Amino acid sequence: MIQAENITKLYKVGGNVIKVLNDINLQVEKGEFIALQGPSGCGKSTLLNILGCLETATSGRILIDGVDTSRLNDDDLAKIRQGKIGYIFQAYNLIPTLNAYENVVLPMLFAGEDDGKSSMAAKRTAMLLKSVAMHDRMTHKPSELSGGEQQRVAIARALSNNPSILIGDEPTGNLDSKTGLAVLDILINLNKEGQTIILATHDSTIAHMASRIVKMKDGRIINNSSTKEH
Ligand SMILES: Nc1ncnc2c1ncn2[C@@H]1O[C@H](COP(=O)(O)OP(=O)(O)OP(=O)(O)O)[C@@H](O)[C@H]1O
Numbered sequence: 001m002i003q004a005e006n007i008t009k010l011y012k013v014g015g016n017v018i019k020v021l022n023d024i025n026l027q028v029e030k031g032e033f034i035a036l037q038g039p040s041g042c043g044k045s046t047l048l049n050i051l052g053c054l055e056t057a058t059s060g061r062i063l064i065d066g067v068d069t070s071r072l073n074d075d076d077l078a079k080i081r082q083g084k085i086g087y088i089f090q091a092y093n094l095i096p097t098l099n100a101y102e103n104v105v106l107p108m109l110f111a112g113e114d115d116g117k118s119s120m121a122a123k124r125t126a127m128l129l130k131s132v133a134m135h136d137r138m139t140h141k142p143s144e145l146s147g148g149e150q151q152r153v154a155i156a157r158a159l160s161n162n163p164s165i166l167i168g169d170e171p172t173g174n175l176d177s178k179t180g181l182a183v184l185d186i187l188i189n190l191n192k193e194g195q196t197i198i199l200a201t202h203d204s205t206i207a208h209m210a211s212r213i214v215k216m217k218d219g220r221i222i223n224n225s226s227t228k229e230h
């Protein structure tokens with residue numbers, strides 16, 4: 001479903017070239033829940049951004065549902081991001097001027113499958129907000145929501161176009177442990193329903209709830225193992 005082949009990422013900073021990702025190979029199968037773990041600066045966010053087509057690799061390629069994204073133009077890449085990938089970030093990244101309902105419905109309108117007048121998008125938005133227990137906060141703006149509530153809205157938004165994969169970069173990083181676990185519970189239930197998920201996390205409790213832990217160090221994958229094997 002998502003395949004990273006020989007991914008290398010170099011950054012040039014002040015005349016120096018640093019290798020942030022070094023020959024990464026990773027295959028994410030449908031229905032997996034992968035936790036990406038490793039020390040700060042090892043390249044987790046960079047890898048997630050490349051897997052999610054938010055950034056391009058210096059060399060190597062990303063295949064999404066069999067499509068080689070390194071061959072796509074900007075328009076086609078935007079379509080892949082919009083239709084196949086859902087993103088959740090540590091800082092929620094909701095649009096501050098829009099309320100919860102509007103944040104969740106917006107990607108559906110951008111995807112152009114709905115003009116906003118039909119009830120399809122409205123029904124799906126209400127269903128998604130209900131699934132994260134946020135249906136009673138639909139008209140609240142992000143500043144009128146708690147951190148955990150904002151992240152639940154962000155999860156609903158990430159699911160709006162029924163993505164093949166949900167990518168989360170430390171999605172519980174800004175939350176206290178109880179709220180973080182509640183958010184994680186939502187992700188675990190989504191995974192049980194078949195949603196493919198890949199998360200970067202510092203938290204080993206969270207990592208052990210995943211079906212596979214991928215450990216990184218200094219831009220490389222050093223360990224790639226299932227947590228559910230006997
Ligand atoms: N735009 C950039 N330009 C130059 N260097 C960068 C850039 N983005 C990231 N880096 C460097 O790449 C390395 C990997 O960064 P990355 O954000 O992927 O790490 P991380 O594993 O997500 O860390 P953390 O756990 O702290 O979030 C770091 O050393 C960072 O300084």
Ligand SMILES: [Mg+2]
Nearest residue numbers: 044045169200
């Ligand atoms: Mg990071």
